Amino acid sequence: MTDPRRPLADLEPDTDFVRRHIGPDAAGQAAMLATLGVGSLAALIDEVVPADIRRSDAMAIAPAVDEAAVLAELRSVAARNTVLKSLIGQGYYGxxxxxxxxxxxxxxxxxxxxxxxxxxxxxxxxxxxxxxxxxxxxxxxxxxxxxxxxxxxxxxxxxxxxxxxxxxxxxxxxxxxxxxxxxxxxxxxxxxxxxxxxxxxxxxxxxxxxxxxxxxxxxxxxxxxxxxxxxxxxxxxxxxxxxxxxxxxxxxxxxxxxxxxxxxxxxxxxxxxxxxxxxxxxxxxxxxxxxxxxxxxxxxxxxxxxxxxxxxxxxxxxxxxxxxxxxxxxxxxxxxxxxxxxxxxxxxxxxxxxxxxxxxxxxxxxxxxxxxxxxxxxxxxxxxxxxxxxxTLTVATGAQTAAIHARARAAGYNLREIDEATLGLSxxxxxxxxxxxxxxxxxxxxxxxxxxxxxxxxxxxxxxxxxxxxxxxxxxxxxxxxxxxxxxxxxxxxxxxxxxxxxxxAMIPLGSCTMKLNATTEMIPVTWPEFGQLHPFAPADQARGYAQLIAELEAMLCAATGYAAVSLAPNAGSQGEYAGLLIIRKYHESRGEGHRDVCLIPSSAHGTNPASAQMAGMRVVVVACDRNGNVDLGDLRTKAAQHAAHLAAIMITYPSTHGVFESGVRELCEIVHAHGGQVYIDGANLNALVGLAAPGAFGGDVSHLNLHKTFCIPHGGGGPGVGPVAVAAHLAEFLPGRGEQAIGAVTAAPGGSASILPISWTYIRLMGAEGLSSATGHAILAANYIATRLAPHYPVLYTGPNGRVAHECIIDLRPIKDSTGISVEDVAKRLIDYGFHAPTMSFPVPGTLMIEPTESEPKSELDRFIDAMISIREEIRAVETGALDADDNPLKHAPHTAQSVCADHWPHAYPREQAAYPVPGxxxxxxxxxxxxxxxxxxxxxxxxxxxxxxxxx
Incomplete structure (x- = not known):
């Protein structure tokens, strides 16, 4: 019953962004934990994340603020940018x-x-x-x-x-x-x-x-x-x-x-x-x-x-x-x-x-x-x-150059100063x-x-x-x-x-891609003119807001990763990888060890890793993985010793590309360091680490971070992205733009894709240290919930020591293909009929689906996806028993268009209703x-x- 006499303290606006970002509510979380048979989220994390890498310190990130407050705060930052009409040109134009x-x-x-x-x-x-x-x-x-x-x-x-x-x-x-x-x-x-x-x-x-x-x-x-x-x-x-x-x-x-x-x-x-x-x-x-x-x-x-x-x-x-x-x-x-x-x-x-x-x-x-x-x-x-x-024009301005430049700025224009006697305009x-x-x-x-x-x-x-x-x-x-x-x-x-x-x-359950909520509040500042209309080569005193934003975001990312310094210049994960390897290369050269050019890469690694290593002038040596998908430490010791004189680095993804927290990651780092190499940790799966473990603290020397994954920059259909490179203290001087020892430019603009950095800044301010840690925990909860519920229907390929996965799980469809001819592609296309984007297909293991639900999805959407996968398994079972024809079944002909379902002629043995509406919802x-x-x-x-x-x- 409505009580008009409730105290004012109980009637403050609902500003809990963390609760709105994380999908499962309290009841949903309790039900998911019950399905897993654990009493709390903390207990689940203890089972999943190795104790020896857990961070004991809190992230040095400010407490969460509400959406109205964070936009007001960002407005004050944006106001420090001065937007003049820039006629600088050089590839950037109004x-x-x-x-x-x-x-x-x-x-x-x-x-x-x-x-x-x-x-x-x-x-x-x-x-x-x-x-x-x-x-x-x-x-x-x-x-x-x-x-x-x-x-x-x-x-x-x-x-x-x-x-x-x-x-x-x-x-x-x-x-x-x-x-x-x-x-x-x-x-x-x-x-x-x-x-x-x-x-x-x-x-x-x-x-x-x-x-x-x-x-x-x-x-x-x-x-x-x-x-x-x-x-x-x-x-x-x-x-x-x-x-x-x-x-x-x-x-x-x-x-x-x-x-x-x-x-x-x-x-x-x-x-x-x-x-x-x-x-x-x-x-x-x-x-x-x-x-x-x-x-x-x-x-x-x-x-x-x-x-x-x-x-x-x-x-x-x-x-x-x-x-x-x-x-x-x-x-x-x-x-x-x-x-x-x-x-x-x-x-x-x-x-x-x-x-x-x-x-x-x-x-x-x-x-x-x-x-x-x-x-x-x-x-x-x-x-x-x-x-x-x-x-574009160049104008010989001689002794008047400085005065003209000053008058132009006073009038609201940026010109291009070519030299002390010449100005340019575009x-x-x-x-x-x-x-x-x-x-x-x-x-x-x-x-x-x-x-x-x-x-x-x-x-x-x-x-x-x-x-x-x-x-x-x-x-x-x-x-x-x-x-x-x-x-x-x-x-x-x-x-x-x-x-x-x-x-x-709908949910996009792509493994390794972290398609999480991109909140509207995070997106609003992107189109503010103070961020959108600034030229990248505008004078520094006109970009003080950007300088503040970049410095604060770099500090936030250092706090989240345990590294000493970050550069936001790389404008994609691929560029961040490349920059990280160039930094390692430059570090070895600075020590008189430029001959170090061997990069160890596990067989399970992202394909961009060996491509980046080759571009950085390194020789790739593959390290085997064991049957559980972990890096084979025995093979690593052998390869590290064999190439000790030339070992430059190892590139690993953690948690692994197989969706598991490998318990031997500290030992892996020690082996590589002992043989003179640096440890590069791919940040693709940082979504499972923030607040729980820090790669810079458990042995990493350098990582790239995918802001379009963990830190909420939306994928945009295949870009934009930002791939900052984060490094330990001994590598900080080699970051792009950081002085005489810095590697060269990896992207055109000094600030990379600067106009979308407010998205990640806003996300972190809205979440605070506790909210970020909670998001990580709920990502792990969602993945384990899906793995547990699907395990009776599909084999879960890799798990950790306690039978748990990290933030994603791989289900194995190869036995189904062997027994029925139904392929991973057939399942992926059939999911479209249920209204879902398919999980990641056949990576890192052919014939599998890698599923990552993220913390953003409510339990109801997780259940809708699970129900779809179980329903598809029943259709496969019908093929196994002969109730559905091996070639003429809803999976082989998926997806079904409205035109095909409504056509006068229906050539299939299964009914139109099963094609179009396999579940009542x-x-x-x-x-x-x-x-x-x-x-x-x-x-x-x-x-x-x-x-x-x-x-x-x-």
């Missing part, structure tokens, strides 16, 4: 995010909580958006095939360099980089080249490159200082010498300029940031890479291709490189196993929103404003270069007529008369050479013209989202997959990776 895309994609959990589209039948929406992106890049670049995005422009250039080395005829170890390539790109190229033995030569391409023996070259188009140069003859010369050409290009400029593929480029890279993605202090943004058809099977990254489904209809899927690292390991073309999907989707939708005419209009306006401004400056007596340009779509008039005043001295804009416009000056203008139509596919009204675009976005399963629709909440089972073999044999002709959709 842009207008179409509001319909901002609200319905960037701010929409249907898009940002989706997972990498390894299961194509439930990913057709984002796959279509990515196919649009690939088509956009192909047509802008003039090349045959483009991947589904890269981490940033500099990373894409580094991948292009090794692609040219793999794909060309030249035996040279030299790579040429033009002297007008962006400085951050050159820095990343130098970092990538050194461990691989690649020699980089820089200079003026027109004078140096014709006489240079090199396997490839990178040119910038337009150059960093704005020049648009004709490289057609140079491309021919390079090809005649057996070399290949990469071009870093601006996609907006390519709306007006001849595509590089048309004048000789073999690879084109760049950033799609200015296509409607905020600068965000450097990221995340979708880089791109396009190449010729002849190089498609050695190109890095994800590639969306067109195949057919089981009904013969067009269906999209990841092609060729899907999970390549887990198959080819150290022989993989790259260690990058993700993309910047959410940002690539935004860029492709920006192109759909504006269409080719709109993109050209934006490009023409940017160029026109630049040409008018240049003419006005020349009229004021300034020397302005170059003669041929798109949007215009973008946000620049207005008023900006030109204000800037002329900034450059003018005293009361000098300012140029007359309309008169200069009427004079018709321009800066694009006629010989390099784009000719002919582009982006002619209807998708780039069909959604111009907001009504059409809104419905198109809804239609795409409805074709997918993301975390807003689906009658009121049913996800219908848009396509039947996708034919992977057909897709690879008939590779097609751009927009499907409209007739094919009929």
């Amino acid at each position: 842009t207008h995010v179409p509001p319909v895309v901002l609200r319905n994609v960037l701010e929409n959990p249907a898009w940002y909580t989706a997972y990498t589209p390894y299961q194509p039948e439930i990913s057709q929406g984002r796959l279509e958006a990515l196919l649009n992106f690939q088509t956009l890049i192909c047509e802008l670049s003039g090349l045959d095939i483009a991947n589904a995005s890269m981490l940033d422009e500099a990373t894409a250039a580094a991948e292009a360099m090794t692609l040219l080395q793999r794909g060309g005829r030249s035996k040279s170890a030299t790579f040429f980089v033009a002297d007008d390539v962006f400085a951050q790109t050159l820095a990343v190229l130098r970092t990538r080249a050194e461990p691989l033995g690649i020699r980089i030569v820089t200079g003026d391409p027109l004078s140096v490159l014709p006489g240079l023996d090199c396997f490839g070259a990178l040119l910038q188009y337009p150059g960093a200082n704005g020049a648009v140069r004709d490289y057609r003859a140079l491309a021919e010369t390079l090809h005649a010498r057996g070399g290949l050409l990469a071009v870093a290009a601006d996609p907006l400029a390519l709306c007006l300029l001849a595509p590089p593929g048309a004048w000789g480029a073999d690879v084109v890279v760049g950033s799609s940031q200015r296509f409607g993605v905020p600068m965000g202090f450097g990221g995340p943004h979708a880089g791109f890479l396009a190449t010729r058809d002849a190089l498609k099977r050695v190109m890095p990254g994800r590639l969306v291709g067109v195949s057919i489904d089981s009904h013969g209809a067009a269906a999209l899927r990841l092609a060729l490189q899907t999970r390549e690292q887990h198959i080819r390991r150290e022989k993989a073309t790259s260690n990058i196993c993700t993309a910047q999907v959410l940002l690539a989707v935004m860029a492709s939708l920006y192109a759909c929103w504006h269409g080719p005419e709109g993109l050209q209009r934006i490009a023409q306006r940017v160029h026109r404003l630049t040409a008018i401004f240049a003419a006005g400056l020349r009229g004021q007596g300034f020397t302005v270069a170059p003669e041929a340009f798109f949007d 215009f973008d779509e946000t620049v207005t007529r008023t900006d030109l008039e204000t800037l002329w005043g900034v450059f003018a001295e005293g009361e000098a008369a300012l140029p007359e804009l309309d008169a200069l416009d009427a004079a018709g000056a321009g800066g694009l050479p006629a010989a390099l203008l784009r000719s002919g139509p582009f982006l002619t596919h209807p998708v780039f013209s069909a959604h111009r009204s907001e009504t059409d675009m809104l419905r198109y976005l809804r239609r795409l989202a409805d074709r997918d399963i993301a975390l807003d629709r 689906l009658r009121t909440a049913k996800y219908w997959p848009p396509v039947g089972r996708v034919d992977n073999v057909h897709g690879d044999r008939n590779l097609f990776c751009s927009c499907v002709p409209v007739d094919d959709y009929a």
Whole structure:
């Protein structure tokens, strides 16, 4: 009964975020513990986590605060950033995010909580958006095939360099980089080249490159200082010498300029940031890479291709490189196993929103404003270069440089200071007529008369050479013209989202991927202008808020991991791995032991581990695992002793990739240290450690952390991510950007994907030390609950000493395959009929499913998944007994589309009702997959990776 006299203390607002983040309520937790036969969560943790690695100290993380308070606190941090109109350029530009895309994609959990589209039948929406992106890049670049995005422009250039080395005829170890390539790109190229033995030569391409023996070259188009140069003859010369050409290009400029593929480029890279993605202090943004058809099977990254489904209809899927690292390991073309999907989707939708005419209009306006401004400056007596340009100018300002710079900032603009006598400006779509008039005043001295804009416009000056203008139509596919009204675009976005399963629709039980709740409060600050509109090379005094945020987040992560220092620069887990190994390499070199190059890697390790080791110039030696999935310490002792003189490191994942807390991890660390090596602990499974154990305290020297897993940055359909590298004290000086001993740049922007760091900062502030520890405990509880309930139906492959798993479990379907022919893929596809994304398939053990429920899922959703798995087991049993035909059964024909179930003809022996509604709850909440089972073999044999002709959709 309502009591209006309750005291005020009992009526305070409900602000317990921890309770809202952790799925099971008190009753659910009690029921789950009862199923496990333990009396408390603490007792379960004692059974699961080895006592000798448990942390005895509390994490030095502030107590939790409520959602309103944390947003107010973050507002004060953001307010320390000063947002000026940045005309710095250099690959980062102001842009207008179409509001319909901002609200319905960037701010929409249907898009940002989706997972990498390894299961194509439930990913057709984002796959279509990515196919649009690939088509956009192909047509802008003039090349045959483009991947589904890269981490940033500099990373894409580094991948292009090794692609040219793999794909060309030249035996040279030299790579040429033009002297007008962006400085951050050159820095990343130098970092990538050194461990691989690649020699980089820089200079003026027109004078140096014709006489240079090199396997490839990178040119910038337009150059960093704005020049648009004709490289057609140079491309021919390079090809005649057996070399290949990469071009870093601006996609907006390519709306007006001849595509590089048309004048000789073999690879084109760049950033799609200015296509409607905020600068965000450097990221995340979708880089791109396009190449010729002849190089498609050695190109890095994800590639969306067109195949057919089981009904013969067009269906999209990841092609060729899907999970390549887990198959080819150290022989993989790259260690990058993700993309910047959410940002690539935004860029492709920006192109759909504006269409080719709109993109050209934006490009023409940017160029026109630049040409008018240049003419006005020349009229004021300034020397302005170059003669041929798109949007960037350099101005000889002599002794006035400092004064002009100061006046510009006072007026609200950041210019680029090239040297003490030269300033640069890059215009973008946000620049207005008023900006030109204000800037002329900034450059003018005293009361000098300012140029007359309309008169200069009427004079018709321009800066694009006629010989390099784009000719002919582009982006002619209807998708780039069909959604111009907001009504059409809104419905198109809804239609795409409805074709997918993301975390807003159902649990995503992927092992090792930690698809946990990304709370709305954590996402809100991402689009604040103080975070989103800051240029990564803005003066430090304009980025004090970011400096505070980064320093505080680094301290939080140190407290959580037990390490001494952290760098947030790596913008993906793959980059964090790579940075960690470079740090180990640099450490050994600093001690006169640069010959240490052997990296021990257990056979169960993530496939990116050996790929990263190879990229860091290390030799991979595999360490065996025992029958329980643990690292074989006997084999480790043998290998460590055998390679003691050259041992650089061991890479392990802890808890193991098999989902177990190995009891011998301290001994493992001691063995490696005793033989002079460093211990790298992959942070992919940190979700099972935070608050309970710290890798930096039980023997780790370096780890990378996946903020898009443990610390709540959403996966975005396959990116964005952040992969910070954390190190012990003796390695701190080698972190990127930390001084003379630091490794080189691993990403383009100094702060990496800075604009999404507020997500993890907010999560940690909302949870506090106790909440983070509770989240870890509940992740372990959920995994053990699933393992216990499924054990009578499916063998659980690996467990720890007390028969428990860590935060994930592996169920073994190989006996089922042997007895019935039902495969792990059949089970995964049948789960779609129940409304679930499948667990991780066949990794780390072929023929298995790796399940990770996370702490975010309530008991009701865990039970719904368990009931689905048990129901599927009963269907398998019906095959075993002969009640269902071995070939004509609901698993072999899964998933079932609405079209197939409702068709006049039903060719199967089992009823339609069993196909569509195998459990009663689906009658009121049913996800219908848009396509039947996708034919992977057909897709690879008939590779097609751009927009499907409209007739094919009929």
